[in-house]
Amino acid sequence: MKPLSVSTKQERIARLARQNPAMAFTSLNHYLDAEWMRYAYECTRKDGAVGVDGQTAEGYARDLERNLADLLDRLKSGRYQAPPVRRHYIAKPGGGGARALGIPAFEDKVAQRAIVMMLEPLYEQDFLDCSFGYRPGRNAHQALRVLRSGIMDQRGHWVVEVDVRKFFDSLPRAQLRSILAKRVTDGVVRRLIDKWLKAGVLEGGQIHYPETGTPQGSVVSPILSNVFLHHVVDEWFTREVQPRLRGPSTRVRFCDDFVMLFAHKVDAERVLAVLGKRLGKFELQLHPDKTRLIDFRPARDTDEGGEPTLPTTFVFLGFLHLWGDSRKGNRVVFQFTAKERFARTLKVFLQQCRRMMHWPLKTQHARLCRMLKGHYGYFGITGNYRRLMRLHHEVRRLWRRWLARRSSKSYLTWERFERALTRWALPPPRIVHRYTTA
Numbered sequence: 001m002k003p004l005s006v007s008t009k010q011e012r013i014a015r016l017a018r019q020n021p022a023m024a025f026t027s028l029n030h031y032l033d034a035e036w037m038r039y040a041y042e043c044t045r046k047d048g049a050v051g052v053d054g055q056t057a058e059g060y061a062r063d064l065e066r067n068l069a070d071l072l073d074r075l076k077s078g079r080y081q082a083p084p085v086r087r088h089y090i091a092k093p094g095g096g097g098a099r100a101l102g103i104p105a106f107e108d109k110v111a112q113r114a115i116v117m118m119l120e121p122l123y124e125q126d127f128l129d130c131s132f133g134y135r136p137g138r139n140a141h142q143a144l145r146v147l148r149s150g151i152m153d154q155r156g157h158w159v160v161e162v163d164v165r166k167f168f169d170s171l172p173r174a175q176l177r178s179i180l181a182k183r184v185t186d187g188v189v190r191r192l193i194d195k196w197l198k199a200g201v202l203e204g205g206q207i208h209y210p211e212t213g214t215p216q217g218s219v220v221s222p223i224l225s226n227v228f229l230h231h232v233v234d235e236w237f238t239r240e241v242q243p244r245l246r247g248p249s250t251r252v253r254f255c256d257d258f259v260m261l262f263a264h265k266v267d268a269e270r271v272l273a274v275l276g277k278r279l280g281k282f283e284l285q286l287h288p289d290k291t292r293l294i295d296f297r298p299a300r301d302t303d304e305g306g307e308p309t310l311p312t313t314f315v316f317l318g319f320l321h322l323w324g325d326s327r328k329g330n331r332v333v334f335q336f337t338a339k340e341r342f343a344r345t346l347k348v349f350l351q352q353c354r355r356m357m358h359w360p361l362k363t364q365h366a367r368l369c370r371m372l373k374g375h376y377g378y379f380g381i382t383g384n385y386r387r388l389m390r391l392h393h394e395v396r397r398l399w400r401r402w403l404a405r406r407s408s409k410s411y412l413t414w415e416r417f418e419r420a421l422t423r424w425a426l427p428p429p430r431i432v433h434r435y436t437t438a
Contacts, residue, residue, distance in 0.1 A: 006039050014121035028118050029188035037068045040114035051105030052086050052202050084200035084207050085215050102215025112219035119223050128234045133255035134222035140317045141433050143252050148333050150250030156261025157297040158268035161314050163290035167256040169213040172283040179231045232282050298323045298331045337379050337387040349395050353402040365424040372427050380432035388429030
């Protein structure tokens with residue numbers, strides 16, 4: 001539970017920001033105290049990978065009060081030195097190369113969380129309803145519902161799918177500082193943000209210092225990206241673009257991943273034509289292959305050859321969006337697990353089954369149950385049951401295959417495996433997020 005003093009301070013920041021939408025906060029660091037730092041520590045994940053200093057959460061907790069007091073003193077006095085982040089690469093969906101992640105040191109995560117706790121209540125008063133990523137009380141399923149409603153209820157059948165090329169790597173720091181200065185001028189907070197932006201990256205035993213971008217994986221990066229894109233995209237679209245459109249439009253953004261829906265094709269084409277210029281003013285570029293206009297009408301026009309003139313489906317937040325018929329015979333938008341995400345999930349299960357091949361069966365069962373329930377918790381959406389069933393079947397098959405390799409003396413038949421499943425049954429698929437209109 002959040003301490004009362006922390007809640008009170010955040011409510012005060014939020015109230016001041018709401019009452020003074022043009023005010024720049026000159027003094028935020030006085031909210032930092034021992035209780036604030038303790039709550040920042042409690043909000044920090046303890047199971048993440050270690051940073052460059054090798055410090056674990058368990059080791060930091062051995063002398064927690066002293067460590068937090070020393071961290072607080074260094075933050076407020078300006079003596080805090082942000083350590084470089086350790087770079088790690090993960091595969092991008094669809095085999096599109098690798099995405100670089102920055103892994104900060106544990107104490108650095110606590111420090112970043114303390115500053116994020118100040119910035120969130122301030123900027124939540126500015127952010128618009130179209131953004132859902134990394135915001136308190138908002139999530140991907142809310143974004144998916146708004147997207148579906150925009151297509152079905154507001155006839156947003158012309159979809160502009162947007163991909164900003166290497167957003168986190170190319171985010172211009174000078175532009176970000178100018179945007180931050182409109183609301184935050186507190187010297188302690190601003191210097192800390194600068195230190196994190198300039199901290200450097202450790203890769204292959206060498207430290208280098210990129211001149212642009214903010215590392216993915218750091219605690220402070222999501223809110224900085226939201227602040228930047230709020231000014232560059234959200235405010236611009238609401239104040240300058242929407243009043244000039246012929247028909248209704250909807251915008252759904254999850255951090256740097258967003259789509260725009262339009263009732264008229266001409267509106268979609270006009271916005272797509274100027275969007276690149278708008279981003280160019282802030283030193284960003286649209287990905288030429290992944291940014292596209294989609295004809296998402298239930299009944300589509302065709303060209304003279306009888307083929308669709310534009311793409312007719314799109315992927316957003318791991319879901320493939322397409323039209324279909326509900327059980328009542330109505331035309332509705334279905335959201336299925338995207339092919340690339342399904343394949344990536346299966347690969348994760350395969351690697352996990354191989355890794356735990358010789359673990360006790362009880363431990364293997366518990367791990368697979370947690371993984372499946374986590375998958376259902378995100379992808380368990382109305383209309384997606386068959387994809388969940390397919391995953392359940394494939395995971396059973398993978399588990400049996402790797403259990404059969406535990407010994408060369410006996411072969412695990414499907415009959416024996418099915419008998420084992422009467423005791424170690426895997427959780428069946430379930431729909432967690434329901435659409436009543438389907």
